[in-house]
Amino acid sequence: MDHLITVNLKVNGTDVTKSVEPRTHLVDFLRNELSLTGSHAGCEHGVCGACTVLVDGEIVRGCLTLACQLEGAHVQTVEGLTESGAIADLQTAFHQRNSLQCGYCTPGMLVCASALMDEHPQASREEIREYLSGNYCRCTGYEAIVDAIESTMKNRAAGKALAGEDA
Amino acid sequence: MNAPVPGLKPTTYIGQDTPRANARRLLAGRGQYVDDMHLPRELHAAFVRSPHAHARITRLDLSKARQARGVFWCGTGHDVAAVVSPWVATLTHFKGLKSAPQYAVALDRATWQGEAVAVVVAQTRAQAEDAVQLVEVEYETLPAVTDMETALDATTPVIHPDLGDNLAFTRSLDTGGVGDVFAGAHLVVEDTFRFGRHTGVCLEPRAITADYDASEHQLTVYLANQAPHMMRDIFAKHLDMPESNVRVIARDIGGSFGIKVHVYPDEMAIVGIAKLLKRPIRYSADRLESMSTDIHAREHRVKARMAVDKDGRILAFDMEDLTGIGPYSVYPRTSAVEGNQVVNLTGGPYDFRHYIASLKVVFQNKTPTCQYRAVGHPIAVAVTEGLVDLAAQKLGMDPAQFRRLNLIPDDKYPYTSASGLKFEQLSHHACLDKLLKLMDYPKLRAEQAALRAKGIHRGIGLAALIEVTNPSALFYGVGGARISAQDGCTLRLEPTGWVTAITGVTEQGQGTEGMIAQVVASAVGIPVEHVRVITGDTDVTPYGGGTWASRAAGIGGEAALQASKELKSNILALAGAILKRDAAGLDLRQSQIVERATGEVLQPLSETARIGQYRPDTLPREFQPQLSVTRQYGQRDWPFVFTNGIQASYVEVDPDTGFTRLLKHWMVEDCGTIINPMLVDEQLRGGIAQGIGAAMLEEILYDADGNLKNATLADYLVPMAAEMPDMVFGHVETPTKSSELGAKGAGEAGTAGAPAAVMNAINDALAPFNARVTDQPFTPERLLKALGKV
Ligand code: FES
Ligand code: FES
Numbered sequence: 001m002d003h004l005i006t007v008n009l010k011v012n013g014t015d016v017t018k019s020v021e022p023r024t025h026l027v028d029f030l031r032n033e034l035s036l037t038g039s040h041a042g043c044e045h046g047v048c049g050a051c052t053v054l055v056d057g058e059i060v061r062g063c064l065t066l067a068c069q070l071e072g073a074h075v076q077t078v079e080g081l082t083e084s085g086a087i088a089d090l091q092t093a094f095h096q097r098n099s100l101q102c103g104y105c106t107p108g109m110l111v112c113a114s115a116l117m118d119e120h121p122q123a124s125r126e127e128i129r130e131y132l133s134g135n136y137c138r139c140t141g142y143e144a145i146v147d148a149i150e151s152t153m154k155n156r157a158a159g160k161a162l163a164g165e166d167a
Numbered sequence: 168m169n170a171p172v173p174g175l176k177p178t179t180y181i182g183q184d185t186p187r188a189n190a191r192r193l194l195a196g197r198g199q200y201v202d203d204m205h206l207p208r209e210l211h212a213a214f215v216r217s218p219h220a221h222a223r224i225t226r227l228d229l230s231k232a233r234q235a236r237g238v239f240w241c242g243t244g245h246d247v248a249a250v251v252s253p254w255v256a257t258l259t260h261f262k263g264l265k266s267a268p269q270y271a272v273a274l275d276r277a278t279w280q281g282e283a284v285a286v287v288v289a290q291t292r293a294q295a296e297d298a299v300q301l302v303e304v305e306y307e308t309l310p311a312v313t314d315m316e317t318a319l320d321a322t323t324p325v326i327h328p329d330l331g332d333n334l335a336f337t338r339s340l341d342t343g344g345v346g347d348v349f350a351g352a353h354l355v356v357e358d359t360f361r362f363g364r365h366t367g368v369c370l371e372p373r374a375i376t377a378d379y380d381a382s383e384h385q386l387t388v389y390l391a392n393q394a395p396h397m398m399r400d401i402f403a404k405h406l407d408m409p410e411s412n413v414r415v416i417a418r419d420i421g422g423s424f425g426i427k428v429h430v431y432p433d434e435m436a437i438v439g440i441a442k443l444l445k446r447p448i449r450y451s452a453d454r455l456e457s458m459s460t461d462i463h464a465r466e467h468r469v470k471a472r473m474a475v476d477k478d479g480r481i482l483a484f485d486m487e488d489l490t491g492i493g494p495y496s497v498y499p500r501t502s503a504v505e506g507n508q509v510v511n512l513t514g515g516p517y518d519f520r521h522y523i524a525s526l527k528v529v530f531q532n533k534t535p536t537c538q539y540r541a542v543g544h545p546i547a548v549a550v551t552e553g554l555v556d557l558a559a560q561k562l563g564m565d566p567a568q569f570r571r572l573n574l575i576p577d578d579k580y581p582y583t584s585a586s587g588l589k590f591e592q593l594s595h596h597a598c599l600d601k602l603l604k605l606m607d608y609p610k611l612r613a614e615q616a617a618l619r620a621k622g623i624h625r626g627i628g629l630a631a632l633i634e635v636t637n638p639s640a641l642f643y644g645v646g647g648a649r650i651s652a653q654d655g656c657t658l659r660l661e662p663t664g665w666v667t668a669i670t671g672v673t674e675q676g677q678g679t680e681g682m683i684a685q686v687v688a689s690a691v692g693i694p695v696e697h698v699r700v701i702t703g704d705t706d707v708t709p710y711g712g713g714t715w716a717s718r719a720a721g722i723g724g725e726a727a728l729q730a731s732k733e734l735k736s737n738i739l740a741l742a743g744a745i746l747k748r749d750a751a752g753l754d755l756r757q758s759q760i761v762e763r764a765t766g767e768v769l770q771p772l773s774e775t776a777r778i779g780q781y782r783p784d785t786l787p788r789e790f791q792p793q794l795s796v797t798r799q800y801g802q803r804d805w806p807f808v809f810t811n812g813i814q815a816s817y818v819e820v821d822p823d824t825g826f827t828r829l830l831k832h833w834m835v836e837d838c839g840t841i842i843n844p845m846l847v848d849e850q851l852r853g854g855i856a857q858g859i860g861a862a863m864l865e866e867i868l869y870d871a872d873g874n875l876k877n878a879t880l881a882d883y884l885v886p887m888a889a890e891m892p893d894m895v896f897g898h899v900e901t902p903t904k905s906s907e908l909g910a911k912g913a914g915e916a917g918t919a920g921a922p923a924a925v926m927n928a929i930n931d932a933l934a935p936f937n938a939r940v941t942d943q944p945f946t947p948e949r950l951l952k953a954l955g956k957v
Contacts, residue, residue: 038195038197040370045881082194091194102193103194104200128888133889141852142886143893
């Protein structure tokens with residue numbers, strides 16, 4: 001695979017220009033080219049959601065998206081959402097409620113949950129479960145994740161989002 | 168007169184829902200899993216794997232792969248065997264267990280689909296994977312042994328001719344007189360239970376980076392593994408290196424559940440190649456490789472019967488277990504343990520004296536099986552509880568009442584079970600009481616009856632269980648396994664008054680580090696935020712067993728407690744020397760040296776520690792402050808410290824489609840002293856979810872030729888958020904007297920009991936149709952078959 005494609009995009013607010021093999025998936029691009037190792041590869045065929053990131057505000061599977069398709073796009077990963085403080089309340093809720101164990105699914109869960117909270121800020125528990133149903137977690141049994149998302153939504157709705165614990 | 172300053176009181180974090188230490192960086196995407204880390208000059212390995220379950224390699228040509236771009240090295244099994252010696256996974260306490268020598272990469276014959284037959288090393292992973300396609304292998308396929316039921320037939324080929332037959336291990340147990348008891352029993356219930364082969368499906372696939380430095384003859388292995396010291400010993404042995412020249416580092420691990428506590432041939436190959444090439448070599452399994460090479464578990468068929476008297480008292484069990492383990496016993500823990508546990512644990516919660524059991528463990532051409540979370544428990548519990556519910560039904564007794572009659576009375580301890588297990592003190596009846604209350608059992612039964620009248624078929628299933636935790640050396644050590652039966656904790660008082668805790672038990676998300684921090688903070692007398700916990704590095708931590716068999720809190724926690732008490736007494740001695748007071752009159756509370764009797768603050772710990780570190784010249788000449796301590800702990804009172812618990816499942820079955828909806832799940836359990844209730848509940852919850860996976864979804868399917876048919880996550884189904892019921896927990900606390908902390912394990916009880924509870928709930932729902940299922944997973948198809956609809 002000698003042929004490289006140059007792609008210009010924005011990642012977590014920063015302009016990035018890189019030459020990539022056409023077959024390079026977004027998750028490998030983020031992890032290997034940009035050292036953004038918060039996004040994980042769990043199945044590499046679109047089932048587990050560990051690679052979930054935002055592209056222009058929509059959740060996508062980093063293992064099903066080719067990096068070379070992203071000319072002009074804005075990619076946001078857990079690192080970017082953390083630095084901007086956009087999900088600090090959700091991260092605090094996850095910590096308080098122990099909504100993570102090994103943490104491998106967690107970046108994908110957070111990205112997915114942040115999209116859910118933007119799209120359906122009043123989602124019910126069933127709707128939260130439904131929305132997360134493309135994100136596999138082997139450790140938690142999901143309930144603590146649902147609890148943390150639900151409580152964060154309630155707090156946001158009440159306009160008293162908790163500040164990040166150590167933000 | 169001034170009002171007296173209120174004195175400081177002792178505080179504790181034991182029993183508190185303290186958020187976990189070391190978890191925030193995982194939330195920020197700052198975890199350090201093996202695949203996240205890179206070393207200078209590293210190379211990537213990829214494996215050529217056998218497409219056949221059983222085949223002789225007739226030609227293996229690496230020449231084209233060697234020419235491919237970026238390829239640095241290619242090797243066969245023979246090349247790797249030159250640096251990695253083979254192993255045979257037997258232990259002397261499993262009498263008669265046999266297995267064949269296993270090589271890191273197959274030499275001339277592949278024995279399961281997915282076994283590595285060659286390896287390619289290249290500059291990038293993609294290049295290595297590309298070059299794998301260029302390796303030419305010709306095979307002569309051999310007949311595959313797949314069906315465990317016929318594995319011992321005279322006409323079935325023997326996988327390892329040198330072993331004589333396909334029988335890896337057999338065990339029988341007979342308390343005597345069992346036949347007469349069955350013959351004279353009022354009621355005998357019997358059934359056959361089948362368990363689908365499944366696997367751990369850790370979200371992080373197995374991963375390793377091995378770095379060999381020839382100048383120091385030093386091997387450093389970054390490995391996602393639960394037992395770093397065990398792996399260090401094994402790497403040293405099979406690479407013929409001094410153990411002290413091997414360092415194993417296990418940083419963050421993306422789930423393990425027993426999957427990452429075994430020796431994997433491909434990982435052995437990676438360390439060998441690193442030594443051979445004197446370069447860092449890395450390898451991560453992809454999902455297909457995980458499904459076909461991570462250990463599998465639980466392929467069992469159990470025929471069992473239970474004898475009951477006219478009052479509904481259990482008299483005897485008779486159980487015959489057949490299990491298929493793949494072509495090799497897995498190193499070093501062996502593949503005899505699971506079946507052995509089924510024999511030990513069947514009937515475990517109940518008070519009866521007569522038991523006869525036999526176990527056959529057979530070889531097959533499928534992925535090797537070994538210990539996965541709850542090892543043998545889910546099988547023993549499903550068999551036992553399935554028969555218990557059947558007997559209750561036949562006698563027209565309420566299943567809760569039947570259990571009440573038969574569970575070992577809470578005042579009958581210490582107790583030795585019919586299979587010879589020794590129980591220190593269990594609380595089955597207290598747990599049952601609490602469970603029935605928690606779920607409002609009578610109301611739920613009434614609701615069930617009312618809905619049944621309307622054609623809605625709900626079922627309630629109970630499952631009592633015991634769990635093996637806090638193992639002594641009897642688990643592995645006595646059989647010759649070099650797996651530490653103790654663990655240690657080193658504490659270091661920093662000049663700031665903070666404490667660094669370095670422990671041999673490891674973290675894979677259970678909350679080990681948080682648990683250790685809570686124990687240390689409580690016993691030393693400092694805020695939990697002032698404890699830094701370090702795990703998972705054989706050059707740094709005390710030698711120890713690591714995390715498995717639910718031992719981290721019970722063994723590692725006790726070592727931390729004893730170290731904390733020692734450090735605290737050293738700190739008070741130092742404070743006494745500084746303050747010129749008797750140390751016996753001092754205490755350390757909330758990082759303050761106080762007068763024990765009044766709580767009056769005398770000196771901040773930061774000042775004590777500062778003087779101890781920087782100004783010992785101000786202390787009496789003969790006094791040397793001891794600011795680091797290590798304590799080790801091994802559990803020696805019992806072979807295992809058992810826990811107990813009981814689960815309940817509430818389901819709705821659609822008799823037209825065969826679909827089951829899980830409505831709710833309850834569990835009450837007793838893991839002794841609870842250090843962090845939230846972490847314990849989350850262990851139970853995650854464990855139950857895995858048990859539900861086994862009961863409802865998970866089954867590795869092979870065809871008759873040994874081809875794995877569902878090796879992707881699209882085909883092998885795992886529990887997702889939408890299918891999981893909410894779960895409710897309760898606890899009874901019976902601390903073990905074998906340690907001062909009193910903690911027992913909690914990591915596996917959820918998985919142990921969930922399949923049985925779900926099975927009994929489904930069968931309760933199916934009872935009006937005279938239908939019954941006992942083959943897991945309970946798919947819609949199996950339910951429809953039981954209902955006679957397909
Ligand atoms: S790695 Fe992308 S969905 Fe699993
Ligand atoms: S926390 Fe381990 S996979 Fe979700």
